[in-house]
Amino acid sequence: MGSILKFGTLGAKGLGAISLTVFLSGSIAASFAPYLSILATQSFRLSPNEFAVMLALGAITELFASFYFGLKTDHSGKRRFTSLVLSTLTFFGALLLTIQPDKPIFFLVHAIVWPISGAISGQLLAMANRCTTDWDSFDKDKAFAYIRAVLALPFILLPLLWSWLLQSDWEITSVYPFSAFIALGIFIVCLKGLPSDIAPSKKMPDARNLIDSFKPSLTRIALLRVFFLSMLTVGPGLYLLAVGLVFIEIEERNASDVGSFVALISFLEIPLMIIFPLLLKFLTKPELLAVGSAIYAVFLFSFVKMAASEYLYLSAIMGAAGAAIILTIPIAYLQEAMTDTPGVAGAFLTTIGTISGLINALILAMVSAYDGILVIGIVGGIVVLIGGAGILILERCNTISAGAS
Numbered sequence: 001m002g003s004i005l006k007f008g009t010l011g012a013k014g015l016g017a018i019s020l021t022v023f024l025s026g027s028i029a030a031s032f033a034p035y036l037s038i039l040a041t042q043s044f045r046l047s048p049n050e051f052a053v054m055l056a057l058g059a060i061t062e063l064f065a066s067f068y069f070g071l072k073t074d075h076s077g078k079r080r081f082t083s084l085v086l087s088t089l090t091f092f093g094a095l096l097l098t099i100q101p102d103k104p105i106f107f108l109v110h111a112i113v114w115p116i117s118g119a120i121s122g123q124l125l126a127m128a129n130r131c132t133t134d135w136d137s138f139d140k141d142k143a144f145a146y147i148r149a150v151l152a153l154p155f156i157l158l159p160l161l162w163s164w165l166l167q168s169d170w171e172i173t174s175v176y177p178f179s180a181f182i183a184l185g186i187f188i189v190c191l192k193g194l195p196s197d198i199a200p201s202k203k204m205p206d207a208r209n210l211i212d213s214f215k216p217s218l219t220r221i222a223l224l225r226v227f228f229l230s231m232l233t234v235g236p237g238l239y240l241l242a243v244g245l246v247f248i249e250i251e252e253r254n255a256s257d258v259g260s261f262v263a264l265i266s267f268l269e270i271p272l273m274i275i276f277p278l279l280l281k282f283l284t285k286p287e288l289l290a291v292g293s294a295i296y297a298v299f300l301f302s303f304v305k306m307a308a309s310e311y312l313y314l315s316a317i318m319g320a321a322g323a324a325i326i327l328t329i330p331i332a333y334l335q336e337a338m339t340d341t342p343g344v345a346g347a348f349l350t351t352i353g354t355i356s357g358l359i360n361a362l363i364l365a366m367v368s369a370y371d372g373i374l375v376i377g378i379v380g381g382i383v384v385l386i387g388g389a390g391i392l393i394l395e396r397c398n399t400i401s402a403g404a405s
Helices: 002-006 010-043 048-076 079-099 103-117 120-131 137-152 154-167 172-192 210-217 220-232 234-248 255-281 285-305 312-326 329-337 342-370 374-404
Strands: none
Touching: 010 048, 010 079, 010 103, 010 120, 010 137, 010 154, 010 172, 010 234, 010 255, 048 079, 048 103, 048 120, 048 342, 079 103, 079 120, 079 172, 120 137, 120 342, 137 154, 137 255, 137 329, 154 172, 154 255, 220 234, 220 285, 220 329, 220 342, 220 374, 234 255, 234 285, 234 312, 234 342, 234 374, 255 285, 255 312, 255 329, 285 312, 285 329, 285 374, 312 329, 329 342, 342 374
């Protein structure tokens, strides 16, 4: 009952606007992410190595942008203003690819423009953290799970829409004018609905510059958390990049199948994202993450191997279960560990995405070098398993060390 009542508070109203912004941002991502490998290699004629370079550069750009805006807004508190700027950049990138859909512009938008605008995710999470600052840990975990479930919703609706549109002979590059339209909606919601700019955290150090203010967060355990979480979250990103590459290599599959498969996994993810945090009454976050890594590793192994099989869609159950844990729990895990600097915590989440993106680019380069999509499942699964086990061992060692001291 307490959780229901919270959705009548000002904090929850702020969460409503944040959730809508997340949904709209997810609608853009869900429109192009499942098809990015097809867009790159077939529509815009990037070579596999050029595609890997674009992914790596985009990941690095998003890292620097997220840290810059995260640290800047931890000092200034101007999160809504920053979100407006970043949503404008999202529109600009989509407009460029609508007006001039060629290879250099594609590379520029996906390697520079949209990775910078992607820093809005850290701002939204930081605002959500402030909106729930007085909630207890269990309700806060559920709130972040709901937000992540909202992000999964477009990955049901939009891939199905694009699957139908592609079957109706629409061009796959139509995702860009659609994204421009959605970006305008994001700007309006940011302007009218997001919480007003919040005063900077009183606990932030009075540093001379942004780099100095970030140094206290660079503890050994924080860096190890980022490292292992990066390996753990390789799975969902790799699957989204690989599904198009895998399907176009198989005679029985086509681009419309990509949307159907992605939508099915997202459909199964949403209820699991809401249910799995309830397991935190019985398991710690590291234990649940380790379970999620094992499930997702099995999915990666089976997904690539079964891509041409009629039993492919059974693997979606494992993919949804593993992703529901891997995509939900790390948000609350890091925000809880860095409550004094929510902007930096959001930047750390982007760091995790950056490192994961670099690993994914390396794995895709290996696919090109060894000429085999099976590499995706084998290497990706091993990396995910190492990430889950690493988090569990790290936190248990940290608990033992804290108890000894």
